Amino acid sequence: MSLLKKKKRKEAEIPTSSMADIAFLLLIFFLVTTTIDVDTGIGMVLPPKLEDDIEPPPIKERNVLKILVNEQGLVLVEDQPSAVQLIRDEVKKHVLNNGEDPRYAEETGKALISIKTARQTPYDAYVGVLDEVWMAYFEMWDAEARSLGFPDYATYVDSIEEADAENAIRDKIKAAISIAEPDAA
Amino acid sequence: MSGHFQKKAQTKQEIPTASLPDIIFMLLIFFMVSTVLRETTVQVRTTLPQAEALTKIDQKRLVSYIYIGPRKLDGNRLGETGVQIDDALIEDTGTIRTVMYRKLIEQPKLIVSLKVDETSEMGIVLDVQQELREAGTLRINYSSRREIPS
Numbered sequence: 371m372s373l374l375k376k377k378k379r380k381e382a383e384i385p386t387s388s389m390a391d392i393a394f395l396l397l398i399f400f401l402v403t404t405t406i407d408v409d410t411g412i413g414m415v416l417p418p419k420l421e422d423d424i425e426p427p428p429i430k431e432r433n434v435l436k437i438l439v440n441e442q443g444l445v446l447v448e449d450q451p452s453a454v455q456l457i458r459d460e461v462k463k464h465v466l467n468n469g470e471d472p473r474y475a476e477e478t479g480k481a482l483i484s485i486k487t488a489r490q491t492p493y494d495a496y497v498g499v500l501d502e503v504w505m506a507y508f509e510m511w512d513a514e515a516r517s518l519g520f521p522d523y524a525t526y527v528d529s530i531e532e533a534d535a536e537n538a539i540r541d542k543i544k545a546a547i548s549i550a551e552p553d554a555a
Numbered sequence: 556m557s558g559h560f561q562k563k564a565q566t567k568q569e570i571p572t573a574s575l576p577d578i579i580f581m582l583l584i585f586f587m588v589s590t591v592l593r594e595t596t597v598q599v600r601t602t603l604p605q606a607e608a609l610t611k612i613d614q615k616r617l618v619s620y621i622y623i624g625p626r627k628l629d630g631n632r633l634g635e636t637g638v639q640i641d642d643a644l645i646e647d648t649g650t651i652r653t654v655m656y657r658k659l660i661e662q663p664k665l666i667v668s669l670k671v672d673e674t675s676e677m678g679i680v681l682d683v684q685q686e687l688r689e690a691g692t693l694r695i696n697y698s699s700r701r702e703i704p705s
Binding site: 410416490 | 572573575576579580582583586587589590604605606607608609610611612613615618668669671672673674675676677678680681684687688689691693694695696697698699700701
């Protein structure tokens with residue numbers, strides 16, 4: 371009798387207080403293993419396919435800053451050997467020249483950067499050069515945004531997105547980068 | 556007065572913890588759902604180059620990847636340069652335009668992310684770009700790592 375009594379008293383409950391801890395452990399495991407990797411890279415827009423019967427518009431030699439990257443990853447800027455780090459200033463001078471120096475572009479809107487590589491050029495040399503050219507544009511946009519009273523270009527972009535306005539800086543200093551075809555070997 | 560105090564003391568001061576696991580489970584399920592596992596196995600090595608002028612691609616569903624790099628062979632050896640789209644290695648670069656054109660019809664705002672190994676030669680990259688121009692997928696992105704300032 372006494373045995374039966376004992377059984378009756380025992381309650382068949384699962385302790386739920388540790389459930390939260392178990393769930394927390396699982397949560398932490400997933401938090402740690404999740405990699406929300408944001409893709410980063412250098413954005414470009416390729417030129418559309420050329421129609422055979424339409425000639426490309428003529429461009430004045432003076433408005434083009436020619437950058438050549440050879441098989442060894444060495445750089446020529448306007449036929450002058452140059453270090454990769456110097457390209458940034460060269461691009462800025464070219465784009466913001468406004469007709470002062472006859473070696474550089476006539477006006478900002480017409481300035482064009484042409485990057486030409488050989489077929490054997492290593493990819494990282496090409497990306498290094500392209501990176502410098504883009505950095506030059508980023509810095510020019512930053513400077514332009516500061517002259518308009520914004521701390522930097524990113525804040526300017528946020529402000530025009532709110533106002534749904536045109537990006538005046540990008541229209542003024544247009545990033546015109548052309549990737550030229552290598553000479554047929 | 557003392558009666559008032561007694562009344563206050565009688566109210567339960569415990570926070571009900573019974574729903575805590577449910578809250579945590581909700582969080583857990585959110586993370587489980589939002590986690591994206593890599594669904595393609597990359598058959599070429601892509602050590603990305605480093606760059607400074609980076610832009611982020613926020614909308615992942617717009618992105619399609621093209622991998623260019625030396626093929627991974629058995630025993631950590633590397634082979635010829637190969638081009639991979641989704642799961643398949645592309646033997647003939649001429650087929651890229653049809654593959655990418657189909658993708659463009661499905662997603663008109665397509666961004667092509669080129670994951671190119673830093674040791675690759677420009678020749679193959681330019682060939683692929685030429686095919687992309689033929690297909691009409693003009694928005695590209697040279698995938699790069701953030702440069703660690705030295």
